[in-house]
Amino acid sequence: MHNLTVYLLISAALFLLGLLAIMTRKNAVSVLMGIELMLNSAGLNFVAFSRFSSGNLNGQVAALFIVIIAAAEAAVALAIFLNLYRLKATSDVDKADLLQG
Amino acid sequence: MFGLVTYILLAQLAAFAIVIFFGKRLPRGGDWVSLLAIWSSLAAALYLFATQMLANYDPHYFQGFTFDWLSWGDYRLTIGYAVDNMAIMMLVVVTLVSAVVFLFSVGYMKGDPKYSRFFAFLSLFAFSMLGVVLADNLLVIFVFWELVGLTSYLLIGFWHEKDSAADAGKKAFIVNRIGDAGMLIGILFVFTTLGTLNLHEISEGVAAGRLSGVMLTITGICLFCGAIGKSAQFPLHVWLPDAMEGPTPVSALIHAATMVAAGVYLTARLFVILTFDASLVIAYVGGFTALFAATIAVAQYDIKRVLAYSTLSQLGYMVMALGSGAYMAGFFHLVTHAMFKACLFLGSGSVIYAMHHALHHIHSDADPQDMRNMGGLKKHQPLTFWTFLIATVALSGVPLTSGFLSKDAILGGTLAFAMQHPKHWLLPVFGFSAAALTAFYMFRLIYLTFTGTFRPGKEAEAELHESPWVMTLPLVVLATLSIFIFYTLPNFNPASPRGGWFATLFPDPPRAYESTMVHSAGLEGHEAEASVHGRAGAEGGTAHALDEPAPPDIDRRAVETPIVHEEQSPETHEALHDVHHRAHSTAMLISIFAAGLGILIATMGYLWATLNPATWQRRLGVLYRGMFHKWWFDEIYGATAVKGTLLLSTILGWFDLYIVDGIVNGAAWLGRVFAFIEGWFDLYIVDGLVNLTAWFVGIWGRIVRLFQGGQLQRYILYTLVVIGIFIVLKVV
Numbered sequence: 024m025h026n027l028t029v030y031l032l033i034s035a036a037l038f039l040l041g042l043l044a045i046m047t048r049k050n051a052v053s054v055l056m057g058i059e060l061m062l063n064s065a066g067l068n069f070v071a072f073s074r075f076s077s078g079n080l081n082g083q084v085a086a087l088f089i090v091i092i093a094a095a096e097a098a099v100a101l102a103i104f105l106n107l108y109r110l111k112a113t114s115d116v117d118k119a120d121l122l123q124g
Numbered sequence: 125m126f127g128l129v130t131y132i133l134l135a136q137l138a139a140f141a142i143v144i145f146f147g148k149r150l151p152r153g154g155d156w157v158s159l160l161a162i163w164s165s166l167a168a169a170l171y172l173f174a175t176q177m178l179a180n181y182d183p184h185y186f187q188g189f190t191f192d193w194l195s196w197g198d199y200r201l202t203i204g205y206a207v208d209n210m211a212i213m214m215l216v217v218v219t220l221v222s223a224v225v226f227l228f229s230v231g232y233m234k235g236d237p238k239y240s241r242f243f244a245f246l247s248l249f250a251f252s253m254l255g256v257v258l259a260d261n262l263l264v265i266f267v268f269w270e271l272v273g274l275t276s277y278l279l280i281g282f283w284h285e286k287d288s289a290a291d292a293g294k295k296a297f298i299v300n301r302i303g304d305a306g307m308l309i310g311i312l313f314v315f316t317t318l319g320t321l322n323l324h325e326i327s328e329g330v331a332a333g334r335l336s337g338v339m340l341t342i343t344g345i346c347l348f349c350g351a352i353g354k355s356a357q358f359p360l361h362v363w364l365p366d367a368m369e370g371p372t373p374v375s376a377l378i379h380a381a382t383m384v385a386a387g388v389y390l391t392a393r394l395f396v397i398l399t400f401d402a403s404l405v406i407a408y409v410g411g412f413t414a415l416f417a418a419t420i421a422v423a424q425y426d427i428k429r430v431l432a433y434s435t436l437s438q439l440g441y442m443v444m445a446l447g448s449g450a451y452m453a454g455f456f457h458l459v460t461h462a463m464f465k466a467c468l469f470l471g472s473g474s475v476i477y478a479m480h481h482a483l484h485h486i487h488s489d490a491d492p493q494d495m496r497n498m499g500g501l502k503k504h505q506p507l508t509f510w511t512f513l514i515a516t517v518a519l520s521g522v523p524l525t526s527g528f529l530s531k532d533a534i535l536g537g538t539l540a541f542a543m544q545h546p547k548h549w550l551l552p553v554f555g556f557s558a559a560a561l562t563a564f565y566m567f568r569l570i571y572l573t574f575t576g577t578f579r580p581g582k583e584a585e586a587e588l589h590e591s592p593w594v595m596t597l598p599l600v601v602l603a604t605l606s607i608f609i610f611y612t613l614p615n616f617n618p619a620s621p622r623g624g625w626f627a628t629l630f631p632d633p634p635r636a637y638e639s640t641m642v643h644s645a646g647l648e649g650h651e652a653e654a655s656v657h658g659r660a661g662a663e664g665g666t667a668h669a670l671d672e673p674a675p676p677d678i679d680r681r682a683v684e685t686p687i688v689h690e691e692q693s694p695e696t697h698e699a700l701h702d703v704h705h706r707a708h709s710t711a712m713l714i715s716i717f718a719a720g721l722g723i724l725i726a727t728m729g730y731l732w733a734t735l736n737p738a739t740w741q742r743r744l745g746v747l748y749r750g751m752f753h754k755w756w757f758d759e760i761y762g763a764t765a766v767k768g769t770l771l772l773s774t775i776l777g778w779f780d781l782y783i784v785d786g787i788v789n790g791a792a793w794l795g796r797v798f799a800f801i802e803g804w805f806d807l808y809i810v811d812g813l814v815n816l817t818a819w820f821v822g823i824w825g826r827i828v829r830l831f832q833g834g835q836l837q838r839y840i841l842y843t844l845v846v847i848g849i850f851i852v853l854k855v856v
Contacts, residue, residue, distance in 0.1 A: 042840070042844070045836070045837065045840055046837045046840055046841060046844075047837075054836070116835065116836055116837065117835055117837075119834070119835075119836075120833060120834030120835055121834060
């Protein structure tokens with residue numbers, strides 16, 4: 024089994040776990056954690072492809088970007104959750120359905 | 125020269141402006157402003173007359189003064205004065221009659237609440253009339269012509285509180301308008317064919333043959349239509365008798381002496397361009413009017429109406445004279461008639477003034493103008509009576525008066541015309557019968573008014589007085605001027621105007637058809653004679669003028685056109701001269717006889733009472749009733765023209781109400797129907813489509829809304845499902 028395939032499988036598993044967390048958890052913080060998982064799986068993909076295919080550092084730079092973006096995203100997302108909590112006194116994402124048609 | 129003429133013209137306008145605006149604030153209502161203007165103009169006119177016509181007489185005297193009024197392209201429309209012998213003569217006549225009438229008005233209109241305005245209108249009238257006299261251009265003549273009509277209207281309707289006066293003013297204005305329409309058409313004819321309106325250039329154009337034949341005849345008749353209206357010739361005569369509703373001085377000035385003469389003056393001005401046919405029409409219109417109006421005058425009782433119909437008749441004489449080629453005679457009669465007819469009218473004014481006071485005193489509401497209420501006024505108004513008698517004698521054509529000379533010249537001219545053209549024997553018959561009737565009705569008037577006993581009774585009679593000097597002085601002046609002696613100098617001859625200053629100063633000019641026909645080889649017999657007649661008349665007029673340096677016996681234009689004198693053999697000349705001489709002597713005898721007969725019958729009927737007027741009225745039957753009812757002309761016009769106009773108006777009104785308004789309303793209705801259909805379409809089709817779209821969108825929105833739960837997890841599930849489908853599709 025090729026080494027890359029191992030990394031990709033791990034990444035896919037991480038991604039699915041993250042996706043599952045997003046889809047099933049009601050707590051907003053858990054959803055955020057699922058997103059973090061998915062982001063990191065994508066970062067792992069980048070690093071793996073960078074290591075095994077191109078030979079340059081583009082993929083690893085992208086992984087660094089993802090880490091930074093994930094930090095910023097977490098900050099923004101937590102701010103939104105705080106506001107949601109203030110508005111609805113809950114952190115349940117099902118209750119955040121103000122945009123329902 | 126031009127200063128004087130301009131002064132004569134503009135003084136009246138200035139007087140009008142001053143009196144109409146400031147009259148009420150001026151002492152005496154400003155009458156002295158008008159009087160001053162007209163009397164000084166009279167002096168100026170007399171000065172012109174003395175210097176230009178007596179001292180330095182020139183038969184072709186002509187002073188034109190023109191300036192551009194409008195110019196476009198090559199064409200220039202000029203206006204200006206044309207001062208020639210005839211214009212100077214008319215200036216004297218108009219200013220003289222106006223001057224005495226203005227003076228008379230001071231007495232007659234005394235105490236009238238609109239005294240001041242009356243003088244303003246009189247001045248405006250004098251201005252307009254002098255404008256007609258002096259204009260050198262048909263357009264300017266037309267403008268002043270209308271101004272004259274306007275002032276006539278204002279003065280006829282001066283006492284507009286009376287319905288009859290207001291109606292008479294309107295009638296005069298409207299009837300005149302009919303004639304003026306014809307005149308305007310004539311002017312347009314002249315302008316389109318000759319390209320000019322200047323009188324002098326028109327006669328030159330006609331002499332050059334640029335307007336000739338039937339067209340010239342039509343033009344002449346159209347222009348004459350204006351004269352028919354203003355000079356009240358048949359069939360537009362109906363306004364003049366009604367115009368007597370105006371104050372008597374107005375009747376004297378406008379409707380007897382000057383304005384009505386404007387038509388004759390215009391015809392005389394156009395004399396040179398009249399064709400033979402046009403002249404015939406003019407002669408017959410005049411002749412018929414002369415007789416026709418005289419028959420009506422015979423049966424009237426209103427003193428002013430008798431005089432009005434007499435005026436119609438005398439104007440008919442003048443027109444007939446011009447039509448039959450007796451130019452000098454027609455114009456001569458205009459001048460003499462102006463004097464004695466103004467005198468008669470002012471005399472009747474004096475009578476009415478006295479009657480009015482007398483009847484007012486006994487609180488009678490009898491008509492002060494009805495001769496049946498008069499009688500015996502001779503005792504109380506001797507000066508009025510004697511001046512009236514002199515004027516009556518002059519009007520009747522009794523020898524030793526001016527009227528005899530001028531009427532005799534007309535009758536002689538007409539008779540000579542008929543002797544050359546035996547087909548037209550009716551013309552002198554008109555003339556002579558009218559002469560007999562004139563003498564009859566005038567003496568009937570005298571007898572009814574001045575002789576016998578005063579009919580309203582003793583009490584009123586005590587109140588009859590002679591009028592004040594401002595009213596009698598004009599009578600004396602005018603009566604004096606009606607005596608023959610003023611018209612026969614320097615060659616004293618009580619029987620004939622030939623040799624008198626007037627005939628010497630106004631020789632008959634040749635007419636267009638007389639000078640142009642020389643060019644055509646095939647001369648028609650009667651026209652050739654007419655040509656020779658025209659010139660022979662001119663010669664006849666001057667032959668007697670012994671102490672005058674014989675003026676050229678043929679018009680200058682006739683000399684310029686290649687008239688070959690040899691054509692006119694001494695024999696024919698002698699023969700024609702003879703015809704004229706014979707015609708003249710015959711006419712004189714017949715007219716004296718006719719006048720004598722008229723006077724005799726009137727005397728028998730109304731003074732000696734040997735004939736009973738009432739019996740004769742019965743015997744004449746329908747003839748008398750016709751005369752009394754003015755031949756029913758007012759009724760005929762009422763039934764045809766007036767009713768016709770009303771009917772036409774009704775039809776047009778109906779047309780307007782139902783057809784025009786119907787179309788408009790129909791259009792509106794159609795608009796409503798369309799609007800309704802369109803509204804329905806808009807409401808159901810357009811809005812329906814819009815609503816359908818909205819509904820469609822709404823349905824879809826409702827469907828799509830089901831997916832918009834607002835829950836992230838569900839969105840992600842949808843995404844997963846779609847990705848799953850894609851993956852499945854990819855794999856399969």
